[in-house]
Amino acid sequence: MRIRILWPAGQVTATLAATPTTEALRAELPISSTAVTWGEEVYFGTPVSVPRESTARQVVEPGTVAFWTDGDSLALPYGPTPVSRAGECRLASPCNVLGLLDGDPQVLRTVRPGDPIRVEPA
Numbered sequence: 001m002r003i004r005i006l007w008p009a010g011q012v013t014a015t016l017a018a019t020p021t022t023e024a025l026r027a028e029l030p031i032s033s034t035a036v037t038w039g040e041e042v043y044f045g046t047p048v049s050v051p052r053e054s055t056a057r058q059v060v061e062p063g064t065v066a067f068w069t070d071g072d073s074l075a076l077p078y079g080p081t082p083v084s085r086a087g088e089c090r091l092a093s094p095c096n097v098l099g100l101l102d103g104d105p106q107v108l109r110t111v112r113p114g115d116p117i118r119v120e121p122a
Contacts, residue, residue, distance in 0.1 A: 001026060002102075002122035003065075005076070007035060009110035013122045014065045016099035019055075021067045024048045025074075025098070030120040035111050040079025041091070042111045046072055046119075056094035063105030066095035074119065078105035 001016045003025075016022045025031075025048050033044035040062075052069045060066060066075040070093050077089040084090040101108075111117075 004122040006118045007115045013102045021096040033117045035115040039081035041077040043073045043075040044117045053096045058094045063101040065098045078108045
């Protein structure tokens with residue numbers, strides 16, 4: 001499944017794997033939310049509430065599309081966060097990994113706290 005994430009200064013697409021969380025997200029699209037930044041991560045709330053999957057990870061690659069079950073939010077890390085060690089992308093807690101952004105994740109640098117965010121099928 002592919003999604004498009006849009007904000008005032010840009011947009012990006014992502015390719016998601018078939019997971020229970022991806023299916024729950026698909027059922028709620030389109031989603032409108034408000035961006036929050038945490039170090040080099042953008043996250044935003046969703047109407048999706050799912051349990052943590054057995055494959056959840058806390059350390060991921062830049063550009064990973066993750067679902068933070070503790071906050072019912074999509075998390076999009078593109079670099080270190082306040083809890084990272086040695087430059088890694090470390091999420092606040094283990095998250096369900098859904099897929100990867102298509103292209104350069106550094107485009108997320110243009111997201112500002114409070115920006116409106118929309119997620120829709122691509």
